[in-house]
Amino acid sequence: MEDLAARGALINGSVRSLLASLDVQLVTVPAAATADVDTWDDAAALGIAAGHQDDDQGRRSRS
Secondary structure (H helix, E strand, O other), X not given: OHHHHHOOOOOOOOHHHHHHOOOOOOOOOOHHHXXXXXXXXXXXXXXXXXXXXXXXXXXXXXX
């Protein structure tokens, strides 16, 4: 990573050159751990319930 930074390759550099230095390992995970969850229905299909969402959630105080 330091080599890429020194060459200025971290900004607008290719993902391939960034990943090439990684020691990638295969791991086994449950299928649901890598599921594509884009909607509440997708989450529900995996047994994840929607939580209570307050009207003010995510808003910052403007004082």
